[in-house]
Amino acid sequence: MEISKSSNKTTKVKSTRGNKIFDVVNVVLMTLFALIILIPMWNVVISSFAGMNSGPFIFWPNKLSLANYISVFSDKGIWQAMFISVAKTVVGVVFHLFLCSIVAYALSKRDLKGRKLYSAMGIITMFFSGGMIPTYLLIKSLGLLNSFWVYILPAMFSYYDMVILMNFFRDIPNSLEESAKMDGASDWRVFFSIIVPLSKPSLATIGLFHGVWQWNDFMTTKLYVTNEALYPLQMRLYDIIIKAQAAASNGLNAQVAITTTSKGVQLATIVVTMLPILILYPFVQKYFVTGTMLGAVKE
Amino acid sequence: MEINKPRKLPIGTRIKEWGKAWGRQWQLQTMVLPGIILMIIFNFIPIYGLTLAFKSYSVTSTISSSPWVGLQNFQIIMKDKYFWQSVQNTIGISAIKLTIEFFLPIILAILIFELKWTPFKKLVQTITYLPHFLSWIILGGMLITWLSSNGMLNQVLRLFGIAANDNHILNASSYWSIASLSDVWKEAGWGTILYLATMSKIDPTYYEAAEMDGASKIRQIWSITIPEMSSIISLNLILSVSGLFNSNLDQTLVLMNSQNQPKAEVINSYVYRVGLTQGDFSYATAVGLGVSIISVILLIITNTITKKLNDNQSVL
Structure with a gap:
């Protein structure tokens, strides 16, 4: 007994020392990981504030200046693009949430006629798609090329988001709805006055995901929109980057010209384009995390 | 079939019953209807449009009026060296990317989970989740800056005494690493x-019991944490392998230039170029369809293999 006790003690001491080393190494590693994400982003943000001829640097330039931002915001095009970005995000989220949640509410009723057929159709859309070209031809024949609605309509319904909402709605106690129905409320009324107020967190989650997607989406513009008046910020930024790249890859002279004139403006445009995400992100991060977990668990 | 038939009501009555139920549920049905219509338009019509792959389409005709050409488009694909180059690039980039992205998050998750001080843990999570929410256009613009001749990468290399002046994004031979590592x-x-x-x-008593038995941290991770995560790990493995032929069009469109194109062109960007820039719709559709079929086959194969390894339990 004595012997085993003492040996037990020594292993415990050993393991705690081992654990301490593990914890220290772990903190160092995770700090490094966070720095690998942070430092490059900081470099871009601070570079956008660098004055002309401030020389190469990583953390802090010789001179700070707002010149890049002044030239970004003095361009009328950027305000137009900002308006389109905000409009497509707001309108897109409202339409998406409305449509997905009414469908989700109806499908959350297990006795809905045709429910199996509707679900089967939805599952097909998750696994099969026509791909780039057939979708392009469809958008073209619908007359949606160079229309603001091309940002809204094709992305308005998502079966995946609908399923997440449906699972939320199913968790709402039935008794609330039944008492409202007894008082003669219609399904639409129950939906708006009972379901929507009780589902604010889940609606916020889906809305935020769709909002980020709308804000970041540039492919829709690239594929279907050639009218520059309808360009969102992402597409304007893409144009600036691609033009600079083309100049850089086609000759050294052009490259020098580009780096001295518009590199800073390019960086300022990047910062302006990601600013809404950077500002909102810390506050809404918890919705993204819970939303992702629920989507995965209930799938 | 013969035995089943008498159990069902005559078709006319069934339609009537259905109609009655629909009438009772008309409010709920009107809620579903717009969603169904949008799915039919934006999802099912393009699936029908895949028939283009077996047709010869010209701008003046429609999908249904174009003449059938059988497998002609697929025969051309076989001999198309630009297509095969894009396949090579797609697989090369995906293979590096998926291998790292399969193992690294498992290790990172375990390390984050073991962090004791909650505010630090939250901070690490907040910082490292952030890049996921940035678009590829933003990240592309940043990457081009970091990799440029006076950019951050060369600054760091110079700190280590390496004379680095290249603009790395123009260097075709580094493109695969740039594309995969940035992802x-x-x-x-x-x-x-x-x-x-x-x-x-995971039940914390497992760890407590292991601790009592004197199991080290590493041992606990190996014998408790990893086995407990096996089903989600195999799900991710299946998704990784079946993603081998997926390419990132956003990323490619922003990072590709005339100098790195031979190593940067992937299947998606090839479909985009042939279809939408050059207007060869049928051929581009055939390329897209062929690649999706290969992806589905890969998905089925990996699912069968992991099912065997997981005692016949499918994780999909």
């Missing part, structure tokens, strides 16, 4: 989220 940078943090959710559900 890892963007997604590795976010990739931990499902693992962390799974780990938080």
